[in-house]
Amino acid sequence: MPRTLLDHAVARVAAARAEIARIRTPDFPLAPGKGLELIDSEFVELQKTLLEDLDTDNDPEAVKAVAESTLEALEKYLPLIGFMLRATNVRNAFELNGPLLRMARQILGSDTRVVVSSEWEFSPFTYRSIVELPKFVLIGMPASESGNGLIVPLAGHELGHAIYERKDLRSRIEGPVADALVAAIEKRWTEYSQIFPDLEKDQLGASDGRDTWEPFFDWAIDQCEESFCDFFGLRLFSESYLQAFAYLLAPCLRYRSTSYPSMTVRVDNMIQAAAAFGIPVPPELAGLFRDSREDFLPPQRLFCAVADSAVAVVVPSLIDEVKALATELGLPDRDDQGIKAALRDFQTVIPARNASSLPTIANAGWAAYHDLEIWDKYPDMAKRKQEVLNDLVLKSAEILEISQRLTEGKHSA
Amino acid sequence: MTEGTATLEQTQTLRPLDTRIPVLATRAAVQLDNLILQKNKSVEAIRRLGASLRETAAATASAVSKKALIDPVAIRILRVVSEHALKTAPTTAADLVQQAKENGEKLLAAADGRVGADDLKLLRAYCLALSRAVASFHQLRQDSLKPLHRLRR
Numbered sequence: 001m002p003r004t005l006l007d008h009a010v011a012r013v014a015a016a017r018a019e020i021a022r023i024r025t026p027d028f029p030l031a032p033g034k035g036l037e038l039i040d041s042e043f044v045e046l047q048k049t050l051l052e053d054l055d056t057d058n059d060p061e062a063v064k065a066v067a068e069s070t071l072e073a074l075e076k077y078l079p080l081i082g083f084m085l086r087a088t089n090v091r092n093a094f095e096l097n098g099p100l101l102r103m104a105r106q107i108l109g110s111d112t113r114v115v116v117s118s119e120w121e122f123s124p125f126t127y128r129s130i131v132e133l134p135k136f137v138l139i140g141m142p143a144s145e146s147g148n149g150l151i152v153p154l155a156g157h158e159l160g161h162a163i164y165e166r167k168d169l170r171s172r173i174e175g176p177v178a179d180a181l182v183a184a185i186e187k188r189w190t191e192y193s194q195i196f197p198d199l200e201k202d203q204l205g206a207s208d209g210r211d212t213w214e215p216f217f218d219w220a221i222d223q224c225e226e227s228f229c230d231f232f233g234l235r236l237f238s239e240s241y242l243q244a245f246a247y248l249l250a251p252c253l254r255y256r257s258t259s260y261p262s263m264t265v266r267v268d269n270m271i272q273a274a275a276a277f278g279i280p281v282p283p284e285l286a287g288l289f290r291d292s293r294e295d296f297l298p299p300q301r302l303f304c305a306v307a308d309s310a311v312a313v314v315v316p317s318l319i320d321e322v323k324a325l326a327t328e329l330g331l332p333d334r335d336d337q338g339i340k341a342a343l344r345d346f347q348t349v350i351p352a353r354n355a356s357s358l359p360t361i362a363n364a365g366w367a368a369y370h371d372l373e374i375w376d377k378y379p380d381m382a383k384r385k386q387e388v389l390n391d392l393v394l395k396s397a398e399i400l401e402i403s404q405r406l407t408e409g410k411h412s413a
Numbered sequence: 414m415t416e417g418t419a420t421l422e423q424t425q426t427l428r429p430l431d432t433r434i435p436v437l438a439t440r441a442a443v444q445l446d447n448l449i450l451q452k453n454k455s456v457e458a459i460r461r462l463g464a465s466l467r468e469t470a471a472a473t474a475s476a477v478s479k480k481a482l483i484d485p486v487a488i489r490i491l492r493v494v495s496e497h498a499l500k501t502a503p504t505t506a507a508d509l510v511q512q513a514k515e516n517g518e519k520l521l522a523a524a525d526g527r528v529g530a531d532d533l534k535l536l537r538a539y540c541l542a543l544s545r546a547v548a549s550f551h552q553l554r555q556d557s558l559k560p561l562h563r564l565r566r
Contacts, residue, residue, distance in 0.1 A: 042436075049440050053454055059446045065439040065541050072435065072548055131431050214489075 098401035118146035126158035149393035156233030180310035351395035438544035463520030470514035
C-alpha cells in the first residue's frame with residue numbers, strides 16, 4: 001500500500017488538532033473548552049492508530065478504513081468545534097446560561113454541562129446525545145435571534161431531546177408505534193398493496209412486511225420524539241413555549257418534514273397537551289399557523305399519512321409520559337402569582353426582582369410583549385419596546401441567577 | 414479547577430449503536446491485521462470491541478425475545494454486517510445476536526492470542542463491515558435530520 005493515503009490522513013488529523021489548539025486559548029470558557037478537549041482526545045486516538053499501528057504492509061482495506069475514519073471524524077467534529085467556538089461569541093445571551101444550566105441539571109443530573117451557541121440556520125436545534133461528549137447538552141439558537149431572551153423557552157424542546165434519550169423512551173414507544181402503523185396500513189390496504197403487490201396483508205408483521213414499512217416507521221418515531229419534546233418544552237415553560245414557538249415558526253416553514261407532524265397537527269397536539277397540563281393557551285394561537293407544502297409523490301404521501309396516523313395514536317401516551325416525568329423530576333408548576341409580580345415589575349420598566357424561575361420570567365416577558373399599552377406612560381421606552389423588554393428579561397435572568405447563588409451560598413455556609 | 418480528560422479507555426462500555434463504534438471497529442481491524450502479520454502491537458481496540466459486541470448481544474437479545482414487531486436497529490445493522498462479511502450469513506434475529514456474541518468472544522480470545530489466522534481474517538472482515546455499517550447508519554440519520562436549505566447543494 002503506498003504511503004499517500006496514510007500521509008494524507010496523518011496530515012488531516014494533525015491540521016484538525018492544530019485548529020483546536022488555536023481556538024482553545026487559556027481563557028476559553030469552561031464548558032465549551034471541555035468539549036474541545038474531549039473532541040481532541042478522539043483525534044488523539046486516530047493519530048495513535050495512524051502513527052503507531054499502521055504501516056504500508058498492512059491490509060489495504062484496513063488502511064483505507066482508517067483513512068475513511070479520519071474523514072468521518074472531521075465531518076462529525078468540525079461542526080461541533082465551530083459550535084463550541086460560536087458559544088463564546090458576544091451575540092449570545094450569556095445571561096441565560098446560568099439559569100438554563102440550573103434547569104438542565106435539575107432535569108438531567110448535577111453533572112450536566114450546557115453549551116448554548118448560535119447557528120447560521122434559522123431553527124433552534126440540539127445535537128443528539130454525543131457519546132464523545134457525555135453529559136453535554138448543546139443548544140443552538142439561530143444567530144439572528146441568539147440575543148433574544150424571549151425565545152429561551154424553545155431551549156425546553158432541546159432539553160426534551162436530552163431527557164428522551166436519557167430515559168430511552170424510544171425503546172418504550174417502538175412497540176406501540178409499530179402496532180399503530182400496521183393498523184393504519186391495514187386500513188389503507190388497497191392503496192398499500194398497489195405499491196407492494198407481492199405482499200400479503202398477513203405478512204405485515206413478518207420480515208418481508210417490515211421491510212416495506214421500516215423507512216416510514218422511522219418517520220413516525222421521529223415525529224413522536226419531536227412531539228414529546230414539544231410537550232416537554234411546554235410543561236417546562238408553560239404558555240411562553242407556545243409564544244416563542246409562534247414567534248419563530250408561524251405560520252410554517254415552506255416544506256413539510258417527515259420528521260415532524262404537520263404544523264397544524266403539531267399545534268393541535270400542543271393545545272391538547274396544554275389542556276392536560278393546565279396551561280392557558282393564547283386564544284389566537286391556532287389561527288397563526290398553517291400547513292407546509294407537502295410535495296410528496298403518491299407513495300410517499302401514503303407512507304407519510306400512515307406514519308401520521310400512527311403518531312396520532314401514540315400522542316396521548318406521550319403527554320402522559322411528560323406528566324409523569326414532571327412529577328418524577330419535581331418540575332415546578334406554572335407560577336401564576338410570580339408571573340403577575342414579574343409583569344408588574346416590567347410595567348414599571350424594571351427587571352423582575354423576585355422571579356422564582358426562568359419560565360416565570362419568560363411568561364411575564366411574553367405577557368408584556370403582547371400588552372400593547374404597557375409603556376404608554378414611557379413613550380421613549382415604548383418606541384424601543386422590543387429592545388428594552390429583551391434587556392429586562394435578560395437582566396431578570398441575571399438577578400435570578402445571582403439570588404439563587406446567594407441562597408445556595410447561605411445554605412452551604 | 415482542573416478537570417480530567419475522559420478518554421476512550423475511561424469510558425469502558427459502548428452502547429450497541431455508539432457513534433464511536435466505527436472508529437473502534439476500524440482500529441480493531443488494524444490490530445487484527447497486525448496479529449495476522451505477527452506484529453507485536455497493541456490489542457486494546459480488539460478487546461474493547463469484543464466486550465462491546467457481547468454487550469450488544471445482551472442488550473438486543475431481550476428485545477428479540479419479546480418478539481417485538483419491529484427489529485431493534487442493532488439487529489438491522491448486524492444483518493447488514495453479516496451479509497457483507499460472511500458467505501453464509503444468518504437470517505433470523507436470534508441467530509444474528511448469537512453471531513455477534515460469538516464474535517465478541519472470539520475477539521476477546523484473539524486479544525489473548527488464542528485464535529488462528531483464518532479466524533483472525535474472518536474477524537477482520539467482520540470488524541471492517543461493522544465499522545462501515547454503523548458509520549453509514551449514523552451518516553444517513555445525520556443527513557435526514559440536517560435542515561435542507563434551498564440555496565445549499
